[in-house]
Amino acid sequence: MVVALCPLIMPAMKERVRDCVLKALKSMLENAGADTELLPPIKVEVPADEKFGDFSTNAAMTCAKPLKSAPRKIAQSLLEELKKDDLFSSISLAGPGFINFNIKPQKWAEDFSAIPDDSSGYGNHPKREGEKILIEFVSANPTGPLHIGHGRGAAVGDVLCRLLSKAGYDVTSEYYINDAGLQMENLGRSTLARYRKLLGKGGEFPESGYKGDYIKDIAQEVVDKDGDKYLDMPEEESLPFFVKYSADTILNGIKDNLKRFRVHFDIWTSEKSFHQSGKVQKGIDDLKKSGAIFEKDGALWLNSSADGDTKDRVVKRANGVVTYLAADIAYHKDKYERGFTKLIDIWGADHHGYVARMKSAVKALGQEPDSLETLLIQLVALKRGGKTVSMSTRGATFVTLEEVLDEVGEDAARFFFMTRSYESHFDFDLDLAKEQSSENPVYYVQYAHARISNIFRTAVEKEAMSGIGNIPTDVDWSVLIEEAELRIMKKSLQFPEMVSNWAEALAPHHITHYLTDLASMFHKYYNMHRVVTDDKKVTDARLALIARLQTVISNGLDLLGVSAPDRM
RNA sequence: GCGCCCGUAGCUCAGUUGGAUAGAGCAACGGACUUCUAAUCCGUAGGUCAGAGGUUCAAGUCCUCUCGGGCGCACCA
Numbered sequence: 001m002v003v004a005l006c007p008l009i010m011p012a013m014k015e016r017v018r019d020c021v022l023k024a025l026k027s028m029l030e031n032a033g034a035d036t037e038l039l040p041p042i043k044v045e046v047p048a049d050e051k052f053g054d055f056s057t058n059a060a061m062t063c064a065k066p067l068k069s070a071p072r073k074i075a076q077s078l079l080e081e082l083k084k085d086d087l088f089s090s091i092s093l094a095g096p097g098f099i100n101f102n103i104k105p106q107k108w109a110e111d112f113s114a115i116p117d118d119s120s121g122y123g124n125h126p127k128r129e130g131e132k133i134l135i136e137f138v139s140a141n142p143t144g145p146l147h148i149g150h151g152r153g154a155a156v157g158d159v160l161c162r163l164l165s166k167a168g169y170d171v172t173s174e175y176y177i178n179d180a181g182l183q184m185e186n187l188g189r190s191t192l193a194r195y196r197k198l199l200g201k202g203g204e205f206p207e208s209g210y211k212g213d214y215i216k217d218i219a220q221e222v223v224d225k226d227g228d229k230y231l232d233m234p235e236e237e238s239l240p241f242f243v244k245y246s247a248d249t250i251l252n253g254i255k256d257n258l259k260r261f262r263v264h265f266d267i268w269t270s271e272k273s274f275h276q277s278g279k280v281q282k283g284i285d286d287l288k289k290s291g292a293i294f295e296k297d298g299a300l301w302l303n304s305s306a307d308g309d310t311k312d313r314v315v316k317r318a319n320g321v322v323t324y325l326a327a328d329i330a331y332h333k334d335k336y337e338r339g340f341t342k343l344i345d346i347w348g349a350d351h352h353g354y355v356a357r358m359k360s361a362v363k364a365l366g367q368e369p370d371s372l373e374t375l376l377i378q379l380v381a382l383k384r385g386g387k388t389v390s391m392s393t394r395g396a397t398f399v400t401l402e403e404v405l406d407e408v409g410e411d412a413a414r415f416f417f418m419t420r421s422y423e424s425h426f427d428f429d430l431d432l433a434k435e436q437s438s439e440n441p442v443y444y445v446q447y448a449h450a451r452i453s454n455i456f457r458t459a460v461e462k463e464a465m466s467g468i469g470n471i472p473t474d475v476d477w478s479v480l481i482e483e484a485e486l487r488i489m490k491k492s493l494q495f496p497e498m499v500s501n502w503a504e505a506l507a508p509h510h511i512t513h514y515l516t517d518l519a520s521m522f523h524k525y526y527n528m529h530r531v532v533t534d535d536k537k538v539t540d541a542r543l544a545l546i547a548r549l550q551t552v553i554s555n556g557l558d559l560l561g562v563s564a565p566d567r568m
Numbered sequence: 569g570c571g572c573c574c575g576u577a578g579c580u581c582a583g584u585u586g587g588a589u590a591g592a593g594c595a596a597c598g599g600a601c602u603u604c605u606a607a608u609c610c611g612u613a614g615g616u617c618a619g620a621g622g623u624u625c626a627a628g629u630c631c632u633c634u635c636g637g638g639c640g641c642a643c644c645a
Contacts, residue, residue, distance in 0.1 A: 045584070048591085058587065061625065071625070095588045096625065141645065183645055208644095271645095299643060310571070310641070317643040324645050352572050353640045378573070379639075419593085420581060425574065425638065432580090432594090441593065443607050451605065458604045501584075513582060516592075527600090527609040568607065 012497050013111060016087060017055045017101055018044040024081035025059060028074075040066060046494070053092070053100035054490065060097040071097025105486055109477035112489040117471040117547035119554045119564075123496040125168035132170045134335055135161055137346035138258070139176040142251040143187045144212055148428060149348060149380045151261065151401040155417040155561075156377055157346045158263040159508040162559050167503030172340070174267040176331060179247055180275055181324060186210070187250075188243030192235070194219035195242070199228050218249050257401050261410055262561045274330045280322055283330035284315055292364030302329075304360035307369075313357045329361045332372070342371055344506070349376040375506065377422045383429040399430065408433045408440075411562045415442035418560055419512045441516055445557065446565055448519035451526060452550040453566035456543070459532050464539050471547040472540035479541045484525040488545065491518050492552045499559075508559075515556045522549060 021044060029039070042059040060075035067074060075093045082091050082099070090102040115122055137157030140150050157173065164171045190209035194216050196202070205211075222230070222245060230238040258265070274280050284300060287293040292303050298318035302325065305312050315326040335343055343362075347354070355376075359369045382399050404413055407430065416433065419441065420426055433440070459465040465472070480486070495514075502510045531542040554564040 043587085045587090047588075048584080049588075052588070056588085058626095061587085064625065098588065143645090178645060181645060186644095297643090301643095314643040319643080321643080323643065327645095348639095349573065350639060351645095355572085376573075381638090423573070424581075427580070429580085440607095444593090447605085447607050451608085455604045462604090498584090505585075509582085510584080513592080520592090523608055524610090526604080527606095530604065532604055568605080 013103060013107070013493060014044055014046070014055060014497065017057075017103075018042075020082060020085050020087060021057050021059050021078070021099075024078050025063070027081055028077055039063070047100065050487075052094060052098070053090070053102045055101045055103070056094075056098050057101075058098060060099060064097070075099050105481070106478060108486060108489045108493070109480065111493055112548060113475070113477060113544070115492060115548040116551050117544060118469065119551045122551050122555050123499045124166055125496070125500060127170070128168040131342055132172075132340045133164060133342040133344060134172050134174055134338075134340040135164075135344045135346065136174045136176055136335075138254075138263070139178065140254065141178045141183055142247040142254065143183055143210060144250065145214060146254055146257050146401040148382050148399055148401060148404055149377075151404060151413065152380050152417050152422070152426065153346050153348065153377045154258060154261060154263045154401075155414050156375070156422045156508060159414075159418055159511070159560055160344070160346075160506060161264070162561065163499065163503050163508055163511070166559060167500050169503065172266045173264060174269055175265045177251065177268060177270045177272075178324075179251075179270055180272045180327065184243050184247060185239070187246050188239050190215050191219050191222070191246045192230070192238060192242045195222055195230065198223050199231055201231060214250070214253075215246070218246050221249070257405075260405060261401065262414070269331070271327050271331070274327050274334070275322070279334065280327050280330040283333050284322070284326055286333075287329070287364050290364065290366075292360075302357065302361060302364065304357040307356065307360035307363055309356035309360055325357060325361070328358065329365070332358070332362060333365050336365065336367055343373065345372065345374045347374055347376055349378045352376050373506070375422065378425045380426045380428050383427055383431070404428075404430070411446070412440045412442050414560055415445075415512060415562050416440065418509050421507065421509045441512065442562060443568070444523075445512075445515045445519045445553065446563070447568055448522045449550060449553045449557065449564045450566055450568040452522070452546045452553075455531050455546060459539070459543060462532055464532050464536070465543060472543050475541045475544040476537055477541060477544075479538050480545060482525075482529060484521065484528060485542075485545060488518075488521050488525060488549055491521060492549055495552050495555070511556060511559050515553065515560075518549070518553060518556070522546075522553075 021042065022039075025039060025042070040062045042057060042062055044055055044057045047053060047056045060078055061071045063069075063074050064071040072093060075097045078099060079091055079093060082088065082101075087103060087107060088101050089104045092100050094100050135157055138146070138150055138154050140146060146154070161171050161173045186206060186208060187210060189206045190211075193203060193205045193209065197205075198216075198219055209215075222242075230241065284293060287302070288300070293300050293315060294303060295301070299314050300316040301312040302315050303312055313325055314323055315329065316322045332343065345358070355374045358374065359372060362372045363369045408416070412433070416428075417426075456465065456468055460468055480489075498510070498514055502508060529542075531539065531546060533539050533542075557564045
């Protein structure tokens with residue numbers, strides 16, 4: 001009977017090495033009559049430098065202290081134990097006491113052959129029970145178009161959703177629409193002023209109004225549709241229309257942008273709805289009872305300074321109007337009530353002063369503060385003509401996400417955003433991005449994918465394969481003896497573990513680096529060896545190899561939401 | 569003044585949660601298409617990891633301080 005090897009059930013190579021080391025350590029301790037409880041945590045990892053082997057462990061070094069013995073001496077006796085194992089082709093002692101392992105090539109090939117050859121899901125982890133994650137991101141006010149900074153947050157949030165989901169977590173994405181408060185009135189007034197001006201009635205433009213051209217466009221739409229209907233109406237009557245019309249129009253534009261950018265939201269939640277449903281007031285009342293909210297100077301305050309915030313924060317002003325924080329508390333309460341156990345909020349770094357009060361609010365709600373994780377996306381400094389473009393929605397000096405997408409494309413923008421940690425400032429030089437678009441790393445990775453597809457087309461043409469998708473089976477993997485081939489197998493096999501690591505670290509930028517490495521291995525291989533040759537055995541094995549490599553590349557690109565073209 | 573983030577090659581940034589001689593892309597220079605796509609590959613060059621202490625077998629990574637840059641310090645959102 002043939003047992004199908006499933007890459008998810010089969011322990012990864014690293015785990016098997018780890019087990020071997022632990023076993024050897026134990027037996028060494030027993031032989032020495034020592035207490036096996038003495039075992040300190042050990043690490044098995046892939047060395048940075050390939051010449052140190054496939055894996056290495058620091059076991060001998062961390063054991064040096066409890067065993068009161070020299071690291072190299074311990075390593076020597078461990079080595080004797082480990083040599084009995086069938087997994088390794090060589091084991092050696094190096095440096096201050098590292099033990100380095102090389103795995104037998106056929107063991108790598110066995111594992112590698114279990115990767116699907118049809119680009120179907122690889123690296124998917126089984127569902128993890130217990131945790132329900134909500135990722136809230138972008139959440140830009142519907143007062144203006146998305147700019148490049150929003151684009152970064154959108155890309156990070158969306159990729160994190162894809163990543164966590166692949167890693168087995170239950171993830172939901174949500175956009176919080178800040179459609180309440182003073183800024184909405186400000187928006188309505190701005191449109192109204194432009195509307196009046198279009199109809200020849202001057203009047204003052206609001207001092208802090210939104211000056212962008214998109215406001216004029218919206219006003220023009222109103223003129224085209226309704227003529228001068230609102231011109232002589234008292235402002236109390238016309239303003240609500242202008243607020244709603246402007247916000248709806250802008251929100252629709254935002255939705256279009258995000259759709260084009262392949263950023264998906266499961267849920268769109270309106271801030272206004274929390275005010276209207278009374279949940280904001282109820283949230284305040286509840287926290288008043290629990291003592292987290294107190295009254296002073298006629299206003300209501302959240303006692304956030306007790307939790308490390310620099311001061312207490314007003315939730316309801318003396319004039320009876322609630323603050324943004326009050327609505328946000330109600331919103332987060334609602335998230336927990338919907339059953340989410342882990343909240344990830346992705347904010348612009350300029351909101352970092354907000355973290356402490358939100359954590360405090362979460363605690364006041366009776367939740368574990370650590371159940372809320374705030375990721376701060378550092379600001380994007382946009383450069384054009386060597387100069388930094390300041391970005392202010394109200395001042396109307398910004399480059400929109402849409403403009404960037406027009407210039408560099410969705411694939412490049414998404415990939416580019418993910419080449420850096422979101423914790424780092426990001427200089428986005430538009431001229432450079434445009435100029436070097438053909439040199440962008442995204443093409444490097446996509447090209448590897450396309451080249452593989454092209455090899456398949458050649459193979460079919462030369463009748464080495466019966467058709468596209470008919471990857472040879474019954475492959476003799478032992479003919480793949482080239483160093484470049486083994487490297488591709490090893491790197492590919494790291495993918496599932498990497499998915500899990502990246503997800504746990506909430507560090508999506510590693511994906512692009514991994515893919516660039518993998519693509520580089522392929523391009524080198526391509527330049528050194530031919531896949532379609534006169535030797536059928538070798539051709540079959542190589543076709544099987546690159547089919548699996550292509551699976552990993554396409555799964556990686558899919559994580560990034562970047563296309564995997566068959567031709568370029 | 570207080571708080572958060574950052575400081576690594578000329579530029580933009582990684583650095584596998586503390587490991588071995590610190591890496592990649594771009595820019596520069598020199599090579600490789602009669603071949604499955606040269607959007608590729610090979611080679612050369614580039615560093616006091618801002619600085620000073622500390623923690624330990626081991627620090628770019630952790631702690632303290634100093635310097636430099638960004639961002640925040642609202643009864644705006």
